[in-house]
Amino acid sequence: MQTRKPRKKSNTLPLLLIASPGIFYLIVNSYLPMFGVFLAFKDFNYFKGIFGSEWNGFENFRFLFRTRDALVMTRNTLAYNAVFIVLGTAAAVLVAVLMFELGKKRRVRLFQSALLLPNLLSWVVIGFIGYAYLNADTGFINKTVYKALGLPAVSWYSTPGPWPFILVLVHLWKVTGLSSVIYMASISGIDKGIFEAAQLDGATKLQQIVRITIPMLKPTIIILTLMAIGRIFYSDFGLFYQVPQNSGRLFDVTQTIDTYVYRGLMERNDVGMSAAAALYQSLVGFLLVLSANALVRKLNPENALF
C-alpha cells in the first residue's frame, strides 16, 4: 500500500491553476496598460513617443471641468449608478429568492434562460429594439399603444422627460438575470438545516425569507455593492450612447462622463485627454471603494472586503 506524502502546496496549487487564466487576463488587461497613466500628464506627440513627449501638468484635465457639462455629466453618472446599485441589487435578490422558492423544476430553467437572454444581446441590438418601440413615425408605442389609448404621438428621441425611466428600465431588463445568478448560488449554499429548523418552529415562508435568506445573503450583497461603488464613476457606454440613439436633445439626461469624453475627443483623437479622463474616473472610484469599505468595517467588521 502506498502512502501519500502530505504536501502543503497541493492545497493551493490547483486553485492557483484554476485562477491563473483570470490572473493572467488581469495582468495583461489591467496592469500592463497602467503605464499609460503617463500620457495623462503629457502633450502627446507621435514622433517623440510616450516617454519623449513634453510634460504639461494638469492641462489635459481641464476639459473635464470646463463647462456646465461637467456638472451635468457628473450628476448623471453618479445618480444613474446609485439608482442602478439600489434597484439592481433589490431586483436581483428578489428574482433569486423567487427562483429558489420555485425549486428545481423544468420551468425554472426556462425562466432563468429567458432572464439571461437580454444579457447576451449587444447594446447596438438593444438600441434598435428600443428604436422599434420609440420611433416617432413607425414605432410600436406611437403607432399601436398610444393610438389605441387615443393619446397624441410623442417624439421620444427629442423629449428628455421620460428618459431617466426608460434607461433604468432597459438597464434592469438587461442585467438583472445575470446578477441574480450570483445570489442564487449563494442561496443554494445556505445550510438546509436552518430552514428545516425554522419550519419546525412554525416559521412561514415569508419569515424564512426575511429572517434567514436575506441575512445570509448580506455578505454577498455587501461585496457586490462595494465593487459596484468602485465603478460608480464609469457608465455603461452602450446604454447611454446607443439606446438614446445619440440624440442631442436628450444630452441633459443622457450625458455621462464616458459619452462626453467620447463625443468631445472623437474629432481630435487626443490621446492625452482621453488618458486624463480615464485616470480621473479610476482615481475617484478607488477613493470611493476605500471609503465605502472603511464605513462597512466600522459598522460591521466581518463583512468588510479588506
Add this chain to the structure above:
Amino acid sequence: MKPIKRLFLLLLGLVLTLSLVQGVFAQSKQYDQVTYAYATFNNIPTTEALAGVEEAINQITREKISTEVKLVPIVIWEYSSQVSLALQGGEKLDVFQSLGDFNTAISTGMCVDLTDMLDNYAPESKDLIGEAWLAATSFEGKVYGIPTYKPIALTPMVIYRKDIADALGLDMSAVNHVNDVTEVLRKVKAAYPEMTPLAAVNTGNIGIGLTVPNVDYLTDSYFSPKGVLMNDELKVVDFYASDEFAAVTQLARTWYNEDLVMKDAATTASAAAELMASGNYFCYIASYSYPEVDTAASLEAQAGGYPLGAKIIGSAFLDTSSINALSWMVSSTSKVPEAALKFLNLTFTDKEIVNLLIYGLEGRDYVVNDDGTVRYPDGQDASTVPYTAQLSVGTLGNFFIMHSLQGTNSESLAWELEQNKNAKTSVAMGFTFDSTPVKTEYTAVVNVIEQFLPGLVCGSADPETDIPLFLQRLSEAGLDEIIAEKQAQLDHWLANK
C-alpha cells in the same frame, strides 16, 4: 515510442530551419517595404484577394522604385482611430491620409515635412498638383501632405425620384435655390400623403447646412463649424449667430411642421441611399462633385434602382479644407520615408497602380468595355467581386487617370476639371487653423454643437427658442476663445503671406 518522438522533433527542427533559411533568402533581395493604409467604403477584401492585388502592384514597384508595398484597407469610419492607434503602438505604417484631421496630424507630429523630399522623390506629383493646392497642405511654409487630385468643387444638389417628378409634372429646372424646394415638397406631399418627401442624408443632417453659400469653415468639419469666414470678409464670425443660419433653420422648421421632412432625421441611423431604396422618400439634398447626370446615374444602383434625377441648387465654393481634407502623408514613424514618398508619387502618376488600388485585378475583379469604361465581371457586382475599392475613387491618388465606371459620361471629366478651376475660392485659401492652443474649449464646444445642431438643422427644434440657448451654451463652452484664436492665427497668416 521514444525513437518516433525523436524523429518527429528532428523533422520539426528541420522544417523550422528551412523556413528560417527561406526567410533569410526572401529578405536578401533588399526591397524597401512600404505599408500603405487607405480608407475603403467597400467590403474589406479577404487576405488572398488582397495578396493578388499586392503582388500585381509589387511587380511594378519592384522594378520602378525597388520597393514592395503592403496594402492595409481600413473601413472608413474606423480609419482615423485605427491609424492613430497603429502609430501610437509602433506598428509599421508609412503612408496614410489625413481624412479631415490635417492639422491634428501636424500638431501631434504624426507626419513628416515633405518640402525638401518632394523635388527628389515626387517631382511629377508636385507639378501635377501645383503650388496653389500645395499651399493648402502646408503649415508655416512647409509641405506636409499631397492632396488627392480629384474633382473637389462640391456643388449642392437635390437628388430626386424622376418617375414621381414626371408623374406630377414637376418642373425641376425651375428649382435653383433651396427655398424653391419647399413648393416641390408640398406638391409631392399633397399627391402622395403616405410618402415623406425629404430624406436625411445621414444622422442629423438633411443637407441644408451646405446650401449656405460662400462660407469658409476654416479647417472645421462642415458638420461642426466653430468660427467661420462669410461673404469674403476676413473677420472670423460665429456661424450660428448669422442671419443665414437663422434662415436655414427656419426653413427646416417649416418643413418639419408641414411633415415634409422625416421626423427622426436628427437621430436616424439610416443614410440617404438606404432611405431612398425603401421607396418611401422623394428626394434628399447633398453636395457632389460630379455633373448632374453622372451623379444621378451613379446613385441609382444604391437607391433601390428607382430612376433618379439631380438638380444643382447652389454654387461650389473652395476653401482650404476642400483641398486638404483628403491629404496623403508620410508617417513620422516611417523608417523609409523616401520609398514611401516614391510610392505615393506613383499613386498620382501611374495609371496601372491607381487602377489596381481602386478596381483590383483585370479579369478577376473587373473587365474593360470597348469604349474604355469598366464594369464588374458578368454576374458579379461591387459586393461580390474579390477585391474592389471603387467607392474610394475620390479619396486616393489621381482621380483623372482612373478608369471610368460603365455609364459615366466621358465629357464629365472636362466639366469636373473646369469646376475645379472656376469654382469660387475663399479669401483665406491656404490658411489652416491649429486648434491645439484651444483644445480644451474645442472639446467642450463639440459637445454643445452635437447637442443642438442636429435638432436645429433637421427642424425638430424650434429656432426661436433654441438658437438663443445654443449661442449662450456655446459661449459658456468657450466658442469666443476659439474665434479669437482663429482670428489671431488668420491675422498672423495674412501678415506673412
